[in-house]
Amino acid sequence: MTWNRRKFLGAATGALSAPAVLAEGSGKPRVVVIGGGAGGATAARYIAKDSDGAIDVTLVEPSQVYFSCFFSNLYIGGLKSIDEIGHTYGALAAKYGINVIHDWAVAVDRVGKNVTLAGGQVLPYDKLILSPGIDFVEGSVQGWDLSAQNKMPHAYEAGSQSQLLRAQIENMPQGGVFAMVAPPNPYRCPPGPYERISMVAHVLTTTNPTAKIIIADPKPKFSKMALFEDGWATYYPGMIDWIGEDFGGGDVSVDPDQMTLVIDGEELAVDICNVIPAMKAGRIAEIAGVTDGRWAPVNSADMSSKTDPDVYVLGDASQQGDMPKSGFSANSQAKVCANAVRGALTGSRMFPPRYANTCWSLIAVNDGVKVGATYExxxxxxxxxxxxxxxxGEDVTLRKTTYEESENWYAAITGDMFR
Amino acid sequence: MMPAEVVVLIAGVIYKRCTLNDRGTKLRKAILSTCICFGTLPIAEVKADAEVGDVELGAYLSAECVTCHQTNAETDGIPQIVGLDPNAFVDAMLAYKTKQREHPIMQMMAGRLNDEEIAALAAYFNALE
Structure with a gap:
């Protein structure tokens, strides 16, 4: 059954007649958002902006600067600077009155309805929004853990890891080997590893044309596979070797000290090893007790947790159905969540949920492709x-337009999150 | 006390006149605020009329547009839609919806909007400064 207008008008009428929830002390309902990425920053901004001061919004985010995972491959490919993918939280505080706290959330008391920060502060909430992104599953790549990320970077949380991987590529010996251990489903940004391969190949084609790229992949196929394989054959012939599940791509171990990679029993010496492990919801979702397995199941109507109606989980950390784990998806989910939270706390009008996603990928300079969908x-x-x-087989003009469209989108979505 | 439906009816007429006479956005916004305060805009009965579109619904729906359409910058790629003439907005959306205008994302996004929602978006973006 799909959500229809009658059902939502009923929900809205209920919200209008229900008394607004008021937090003790402040006189205003309080929302705490944990995680300042595409889900959390968007939710905080929309709730603060649309409630016009009627709701106290606190955003808890450890980083002073958010480096977007989307477009970080373009940084690795030398097409963007690190500053171009970095964003700060100043406007959220100054323009929308959001209380931005740069700290880690370390505990959630869902009975007492409060969050404890690493610095010791306790934040009460009426509604809690968790948008913590991903963490890695320990032991998913034999021989690798976070202590090895400076030798074998994941670069799947953008920033210093992206800078490290780009530096490694710049300093790779001539004729060297770049290896990637690709992640199993489900994971953040399905085309991301393969766009990264494209960008690495783009750099190496110029600086290190005899270099080789090997991908060990536990999957039998991947997002936009035909588009990437066609592009790789066109732009980087003979450089990229994809080893999928059928050829042992899922049977992998690494030795970061020796810089070796074993695929299906065969040991390879590699110069760079980009290990992207299996993923799970960011740790605070597990601490809050809203996960089931690796992810946090949510209700499709409003992104509320299936465990607790006063807790919402957005973006990569959520288990919601068919939407890919992407910044676009998180941003879309955040707006549905913001409307529902505002309606519940202030009686504002509520509307049916609408979800959408588009993922652009760059195969070579000015050769962009995209995939998108709507959801109910x-x-x-x-x-x-x-x-x-x-x-x-699309013509070069369309591909260039698609890439330029992605640049426009990047400016728009980051504005929608931070400005 | 005046029944809410009557308020909405009167406000709607004044609003449309203001729009037609282009007397300025402030008055229109004030009337819309009145409607919104009463919380009684008759959603199901709003016709696909770009000039009386449900602005509050439009504001909600617009969140989907502004993921790609920048609201505060001129661009030479994805077009600026803030302040767009409502009739031009409706025409464009219907052209995408009926696939007479090319663009896979816009065809997809417009394809799931009904007339009321298109009118709401047109009214919202027209009112936005």
């Missing part, structure tokens, strides 16, 4: 309704 809330999950994908 069913009782079971967020379900895909309609979609599209770029086609192999």
């Amino acid at each position: 809330a069913t009782e079971e999950k967020i379900a895909r309704v309609d979609g599209f994908i770029s086609q192999v």
Whole structure:
């Protein structure tokens, strides 16, 4: 069954007649958002902006600067500077009155309805929004853990890890080997590893044309596979060797000290090893007790946790159905969540959920492709309704336009999060 | 006390006149605020009329647009839609919806908007400064 207008008008009427929830002391309802990425920053901004001061919004984010994972491959490819993918939280505080706290959330008391920070402060909430992104599953790549990330970077949380990987590529010996251990499903940004390979190949084609790229992949296929393989054959012929599940790509171990990679029993000496492990919801979701396995199941109507109606989980950390784990998805989910939270706390008008996603990827300079879909809330999950994908063989003008469109989108979505 | 429906009806007429006479956005916004305060805009009965579109619904729906359309910058790629003439907005959306205008994302996004929602978006973006 899909959500229809009658059902939501009923929900809205209920919200209008229900008394607003007021936190003790402040006189205003309080929302705490944990995680300042595409989900959390968007939710905080929309709740603060649209409630016009009627809700106290606190955003807890350890980093002073948010480096977007989306477009970080373009930084690795030398097409963006690190500053171009870095964003600060100043406007959220100054323009929207959000209380931005740069600290780690370390505990959630869902009975007492408060969050404890590493610095010791306790934040009471009426509604809690968790948007912590991903953490890595320990032991998912034999021989690798976070202590090895300076030798074998994941670069799947952007910033210093991206800078490290780019520096390694710049300093790779001529004719060297770049290896990637690709992640199993589900993971953040399905085309991300393969866009990264494209950008690494783009750099190496110029600086190190005899270098080789090997991908060990536990999956039998991957996002936009035909588009990437076509592009790799066109732009980087003979450079990239993808080893999928059928050829032992999932049977992998690494030795960071020796810089070796074993694929299906065969040991390779590598110069760079980009290990992207299996992923799970950011740790605070587990601490809050809203995960089931690796992810946090949510209700499709409003992104509320299936464990606790006063806790919402956005973006990569959520288990919601068909939407890919992407910044675009998190931003889309955040707006549905913000509308629901505001309605519940202030009686503002509520509207049916609407979800959408588009993921652009760059295969080579000015050769962009995209995949997108719309989604609806069913009782079971967020379900895909309609979609599209770029086609192999599109002309160069369309591909260039698609890339330029992605640059426009980047400016818009980061503005929608931070400005 | 005046029944809410009557308030909405009167406000709607004044609003439309203001729009037609282009007397300025402030008055229109004030009337809309009145409607919104009463919380009684008759959603199901709003016709697909770009000039009386449900601005509050439009504001909600617009969140989907501004993920790609910048609201505060001129661009030479994804077009600026803030302040767009409501009739031009409706025409464009219907052209995407019926696939007479090319663009896979816009065809997809417009394809799931009904007339009321398109009118709401048109009214919202027209009112936005």
